[in-house]
Amino acid sequence: MDIFALLEIPDLLRAASVCSSWNAAYSAVRSIGHYRRRPQTPCLIYTSESAAGENVTCLYSLAEKRTYRLTHLDPLIHKRYLIGSSHGWLVTADERSEMHLVNPVTGEQIALPSVITIEHVTPVFDDSGSYIVVLLHNPFGQLSFTRLGDEKWTWLPARTEVDDCIYMDGLLYAVTSFGEIVAFDLIGTRAVTKHITGERLGKSKDDEEGYHYQR
Incomplete structure (x- = not known):
């Protein structure tokens, strides 16, 4: 023993x-x-459609220098993000950030409570029940958004740098570095921009702009 x-x-x-x-x-x-x-030598987990097929997860043993092929993980692990591991269990997150504990050897999966039950997390939906995700990113405080079913991010052109934004009552409100407040209506296939406060060169504060985007 x-x-x-x-x-x-x-x-x-x-x-x-x-x-x-x-x-x-x-x-x-x-x-x-x-x-x-007893501390174990860590293993490497990876997926490769070309080498193993879509439904196969590979576990490489550093101690044995060999690969084990696991085919019983469902939903497929390569469609989720790996965000941590401990004592042989993986912490994974799906496209909606819902998390599962996964044991890649036994195939056992444990669903964790929904992320929307966290005190400071609130799901954002439009009138049709689809989620909208807005990304504030470089260069210079740009805004892009995507909705359920979209295949790409859609850029929301802004004349000045956006400092922050919030989604309320079907509109995305953004505040710029010059104190300008802009509202974006993201419902439908034609996004409409309305300047709530702040003057812009050649435009009045009540001017609206519209443009189309493809899903």
Whole structure:
């Protein structure tokens, strides 16, 4: 049992299959909890459609220098983000940031509570029930948005740098570095921009602009 407690997991499983007495020792090591304190050599997990197919997840053992192919993970792990790991479990997030704990060896998955139950997280939906995601990014405080079903980000042209934005009552409000407040109506296929406050060269504060975008 002292020797078994020092083995890597693959070697421990192989030792358990040698004979009944070794299997009993293997079971005893696991049941008393000694083995859990044994640090394991980390494995690398990856997916590759060209090498293994869409539904195959590969686990590369650094200790054994070999690859194990796992085919029982559903939903497919390559469609989720890997955001952490601990004690053989992976923390994954899907396209809506909903998280699952995944054991890549056993295929077990545990759904964590929805992220919208976090105190400071609120889902943003339009009138049709689809989510809208707005990204404030470089260069110079630019705005882009995407909606459920979109295949690309849509840029919202702004004459000056945007400092912050908020989505309320079906409109996206943005405040610029010059104190200008701009409202964007993102419903439908024609986004409409209206300047709420602040003067712009050659434009009055009540002017509206419109442009089309493709989903």
